[in-house]
Amino acid sequence: MNMQTNAAGRFLLGGDLEINRLGFGAMRLPASFGFAGDARDPEEGVAVLRRAVELGVDHIDSAGFYRKGDVRAHDLIRRALHPYDGLVVATKVGPLLGDRGVPEHEAPPERLRELVEQDMEALGVERLDLVNLRVGGLNAPGGMPVAERFAVLAELREEGLIRHLGLSNVDAAQLAEARGIAPVAAVQNKFSLVDAGPADAELLAECERGGIAFVPFFPLGGGLQPLAGAGLDKVAARHGATVQQVALAWLLAHSPVMLPIPGTGSLAHLEENMAAADLDLTEEDLADLRA
Template identity: 45%
Template sequence: MSNPSLFRPAEVSGTFPLGGDLPVRRLGYGAMQLTGPGVWGEPKDPDEAVRVLRRAVELGVNFIDTADSYGPFVSEQLIHKALQPYPDDLVIATKGGLSRSGPDDWRPLGRPEYLRQQTELSLRHLDVERIDLYQLHRIDPKVPLAEQLGELVLLQQEGKIQHIGLSEVTVEQIEQARQIADIVSVQNLYNLANRSAEDVLDYAERENLAFIPWFPIATGELARPGGPLDSAAKRHGASPAQLALAWLLRRSPVMLPIPGTSRVAHLEENVAAAEITLTDEEFSALTHTTGA
């Protein structure tokens, strides 16, 4: 086999200037699945988790998304272990604003002192002086938005955060947030089978905000035998999941899919999706077909 460092399919996905000054390759990696069951505790195979992160960078990925709540902190610590010293072009995004008390338990917590504490811990666990992109993981309905984002703006002014993003928000919430802070990205649930955030994506594209779809490779009934996704996948000699990623990359120039996995083989399959070019007919067929 040839030197794997020479084969960097993520580069084919193109780039997006995150915040205007951080060029990232559009196909990134989401690090949530590097933790234990229920996104809680250590992974079953910590060595494989390290291999996944290192292989992602070898494949040309330079945008990695994580959160303090993944583990908690396990994902951030694994990123540090695997990739420090970090490549010069690597952009690490993390999130704060969800508290954890056990597996699969997630609770919004947006008090300013908590967000500051979590930012400081993320800086320590990632071993960086400044976080490239810090995202409010969820808006806490019990705390005024101005207080939540206001604290992140203070941290930004202190040089601890470079850019601020949001997660799971409506267009109205983004507009409210932009009155308080300079928002550069939005991370919402979005995939070929679930496009409930279509209006948020359209807004992000109009405003040139990065749109980071989480759970990007869900295919639902679209992957059924003989369906449009299954048929296109067979024509390309690819998996339905790869076609779903290729569709996302084609859907919008501001789209930054971050498929996650805990296995190197699956990572390689996901990143290879960047090399798939859908025809106009294939893209249209998938766009106009909805999954159950």
Template identity: 50%
Template sequence: MTTFAIAGRLTVNRLGYGTGQLTGFGYWGERLPPEDAVAVLRRAVERGATLIDTADNYGPDLAEELVARALHPYGDGLVLATKGGVIRTGPNVWHIDGRPASLRARCEASLRRLRVETVDLYQLHRIDPEVPLADQLGTLAELRTEGKIRHIGLDTVTPEELAEAMTITEIASVQNRYNLLDRDSEPVLELCEARGLAFLPWFPLGNGKLTAAEGSPLAEVAARHGATPNQVALAWLLHRSPVLLPTPGTGSLAHLEENMDAAALRLTDQDMEALAGAAA
């Protein structure tokens, strides 16, 4: 399956593009010349990415502005996902803020930067432990009723938190850390499969930590296919579950081409069995 319908309505190609590396998670301000970032975004769409994942604190604000600069007016079938609820006040300084007034203000600011009246998927970037979950999700549900959000997603949750959230409002997606070497979120993935929710794995390439030492299962599979280890790691996600929608990020056109080529890589049962123990 090469596509997935988020909430049964928004059909996207399963291999998308994430904007975190355009600005850098730890950077404050521009990481790349804006024209380079624009070129990468446009090429991602040319290569078939129909899901663009961003957040208001990437930059902060800059990633959303770059998305609009590169892609607005948005083509039919392009799905934009952004996030709110984590505020940056300096390099590597992050604050969770799920207060209703703050969430509303952050969402409306994202709409302005993205130049849209409605964002397709708005994700609560982190659950604020100081604010009742019902208040946080209730605010997003209100924004959805007002037509400012099409669907609601969650980022970095436990199975219990996801189950609770689904009793409060309709949830379309989850974004947890998950990759070939880090599978701690398997229980969340299983719940997403059972409920038909999209699972957007962040750090799908382990934030550059995936290695393929000679003789490792990843290296062996890559060699069999004439592929790179990163391509095999992305292909593994696409084969692992039909609800997985990896959105690898990069600021390099060459790396982008490498990532997008992974969509055509077909792993065998033998490959998948060999990779099953890679995390160990």
């Protein structure tokens, strides 16, 4: 195995799963741009997954609703990597796809067991490593109780169907609410060099205090905000790197609990992303990126 990602260090997820801090997000495997793009060739997805593991990835983030037509992320992961020896596969439940094939509804508590069991069957496992409760759809974090639904997942954890629990798209108050019910191993929120505010910093600090993994989705802006800025360009030029690599390296340098999961359906982009783990940013670099 190429140990590129080890340069970024390792993290003990949930206290018992040691993984490389730079992982892989599976959202773009079924379609070229999330839920809106054209379906990808499944063979390309299988090739990307296998190469990711060769490059040292041992944490893959997926979801049952990551699909485009008949192309499903879970199916590609199972085909490429089952039985997942030494590999942590995370999934998330909560959103339900509407008629347009995009997440439009939130699953009520009584649907969560069904969704968990569907993920277990699709991935071919008897226990899921990490299940994140995705909250609030496409809305900003906060303003929605999580206790009732998180309690259902906590029961499934007690039954042995889930190893660790996480949350996605939440604020500090929702994290506290969930932690009153069961241990939280990971928080998955939108966070990047170009999209991080005071509330994000507060939540990250709470994760640091609790030893909770902070897994930023859209770590490169997700195509919603361009990776741009004089400081970013300056640091990239200094290292002979791409701005995407600098943005990923910034996340790894920003906090020891940060576990970025850049996703792609392209082998070339995968190689580029994984090389970011070897990019050692200096204090001068970090100062330029803050400017």
